[in-house]
Amino acid sequence: MNIVLLTDSRLDVLPALDLLPHAVQTAAPDAWAEAIKGPHVAAVLVDASDQLNHARATCRLIRAHVPDAPLIALLREAGLVSVAADWCVDDFLLTTAGPTEVETRLSMVVKRREAGTTSGQEMIRVGDLTIDPHSYTTRLRGESLALTYKEFELLRFLAQRPGRVFSRDQLLREVWGYDYFGGSRTVDVHVRRLRAKLGPHCETMIGTVRQVGYKFVVPGAGNSRRNGDAYAGVPVVDDDAMASAMVWDRAPITSAANS
CATH class of the missing domain: 1.10.10.10 (Winged helix-like DNA-binding domain superfamily/Winged helix DNA-binding domain)
Structure with a gap:
């Protein structure tokens, strides 16, 4: 599995990643477009352990330009309260996660994205409710709902x-x-x-x-x-x-x- 890790300097932000048999390419968050353009990139990890606002902006840019990219944010436990649906990520990992959890989360995200691509992630409209899986937004009677990621x-x-x-x-x-x-x-x-x-x-x-x-x-x-x-x-x-x-x-x- 080929993985892109977007981080400014902390290459050891997720130590457990070094214990897994995956090829990891690192790049600065601002260079995401060049880093993830390869056809064999399985997942993109965004370092959100320090600069939460910058990481959120990076995740939103990636999702807007590459809607099918499996995207995971890496966070410290204290940063969990900041994560919401508008981050547009598929999942998140604590920087202290062990190898088993990292491998499981990576596999689940990749499989979910592959399944979503196969079935087609279309806009969901039910009555006055609209769910957009690409922009991770939900509207009810035209008004946006402030949902957390898991909600x-x-x-x-x-x-x-x-x-x-x-x-x-x-x-x-x-x-x-x-x-x-x-x-x-x-x-x-x-x-x-x-x-x-x-x-x-x-x-x-x-x-x-x-x-x-x-x-x-x-x-x-x-x-x-x-x-x-x-x-x-x-x-x-x-x-x-x-x-x-x-x-x-x-x-x-x-x-x-x-x-």
């Missing part, structure tokens, strides 16, 4: 598969890309945040299936989670009932997988 990825994943029910573990594997050590409750937290941002008139797009997980509900398709409908023989319940049965941890989420 965007979760909404896009579900919207691309309307009506299909996914368990929390399935969503963790498909959206987060690896086993999340904090447990599957992180999916519930992200769903709750998404519904809050979609608002009271559109929150029903994310339906709850009792004891199973979640599905995307197309407005007007007769699948509202509040009408006692069922999917594949599984009853759909009101979210208020589900919320009353769950205890939410108020501690802040600090894991790399939660933003």
